[in-house]
Amino acid sequence: MVEYQQGAGLDRIFKALADPTRRAILRALTRSPATINEIARPFAVSLNAISKHVMVLERAGLLRREVQGREHHCRIDPRPLREADAWLRGA
Amino acid sequence: MVEYQQGAGLDRIFKALADPTRRAILRALTRSPATINEIARPFAVSLNAISKHVMVLERAGLLRREVQGREHHCRIDPRPLREADAWLRGA
Numbered sequence: 001m002v003e004y005q006q007g008a009g010l011d012r013i014f015k016a017l018a019d020p021t022r023r024a025i026l027r028a029l030t031r032s033p034a035t036i037n038e039i040a041r042p043f044a045v046s047l048n049a050i051s052k053h054v055m056v057l058e059r060a061g062l063l064r065r066e067v068q069g070r071e072h073h074c075r076i077d078p079r080p081l082r083e084a085d086a087w088l089r090g091a
Numbered sequence: 092m093v094e095y096q097q098g099a100g101l102d103r104i105f106k107a108l109a110d111p112t113r114r115a116i117l118r119a120l121t122r123s124p125a126t127i128n129e130i131a132r133p134f135a136v137s138l139n140a141i142s143k144h145v146m147v148l149e150r151a152g153l154l155r156r157e158v159q160g161r162e163h164h165c166r167i168d169p170r171p172l173r174e175a176d177a178w179l180r181g182a
Binding site (some may be wrong): 010011012013014015017018019020023027043080081085087089090 | 101102103104106108109110111114118126128172175176178179181
């Protein structure tokens with residue numbers, strides 16, 4: 001589990017969300033969990049670029065990764081989204 | 092009025108929110124509009140630093156500024172927050 005502190009967590013969460021590719025990855029993972037290859041398929045960028053985006057999302061706690069052999073299975077963690085939402089609604 | 096496109100707008104909005112001082116400024120402006128000097132008062136940073144944060148918020152459309160003589164009156168514009176919230180709820 002990626003731990004995050006309240007303030008620093010929000011910094012990381014909002015920064016992770018400030019990119020259209022990362023937002024599209026999250027949207028796709030909302031529909032179903034996916035491997036990095038599956039995540040990358042619809043995008044016209046390198047697998048390496050997608051891996052970096054996935055890492056940013058993971059560090060923000062928005063994505064959980066489970067390694068099975070050579071495959072990295074990713075799924076969304078909705079809790080940081082709820083934290084961001086709670087902040088927005090209090091603002 | 093600061094115009095912003097849907098995607099680029101969300102990039103700017105989330106990036107503007109990824110900083111604790113900018114979030115605190117927005118929170119304060121939710122309670123009441125304020126001049127830049129009033130905004131800066133509770134913060135242990137320079138007026139110049141606060142001005143830069145205000146500019147980032149303004150460019151993201153989150154803050155509106157009205158210049159009256161030498162005073163810059165700032166108030167929050169809640170529409171980009173609602174846009175960010177709509178995205179979060181759809182994610």
